[in-house]
Amino acid sequence: MEKQAQDTKHNFALYVPEIKQENWEEKDGKVIIHIKVTDPVKKFLAWMVKRTPETKLELDERCSTVWKYIDGKRTVYDIAKLMAETYKENVDGELYRLVTYLKYISKRGWIRFKEYDKEVEI
Numbered sequence: 001m002e003k004q005a006q007d008t009k010h011n012f013a014l015y016v017p018e019i020k021q022e023n024w025e026e027k028d029g030k031v032i033i034h035i036k037v038t039d040p041v042k043k044f045l046a047w048m049v050k051r052t053p054e055t056k057l058e059l060d061e062r063c064s065t066v067w068k069y070i071d072g073k074r075t076v077y078d079i080a081k082l083m084a085e086t087y088k089e090n091v092d093g094e095l096y097r098l099v100t101y102l103k104y105i106s107k108r109g110w111i112r113f114k115e116y117d118k119e120v121e122i
Contacts, residue, residue, distance in 0.1 A: 014077065020109060031063070033056070034056055035056075066079060076095070076098060079098060
């Protein structure tokens with residue numbers, strides 16, 4: 001029993017992603033993330049042209065769908081299954097794409113991961 005608990009502890013598919021980037025919106029089914037600019041040169045240039053030092057990043061359809069599935073309760077594997085259903089794809093292929101995407105947005109600091117807690121499940 002303990003061997004199985006150790007194996008699942010390090011299984012990335014059982015981690016639960018949570019959105020950290022709170023400044024985003026959904027428009028026409030696509031997610032737009034508002035990224036605050038921290039580079040002092042870009043801030044100064046924005047001030048010179050009287051604009052907000054912010055960048056807007058519009059996610060494509062697939063990435064927007066993943067973003068909306070991230071609710072702090074679903075595991076990476078749960079999201080991969082939903083994506084496979086939505087896009088009529090193989091779960092393994094979706095899991096590969098999803099993990100690549102989640103690692104990218106995690107490195108950007110837009111999401112974080114927590115361990116799956118079986119006791120919380122209903």
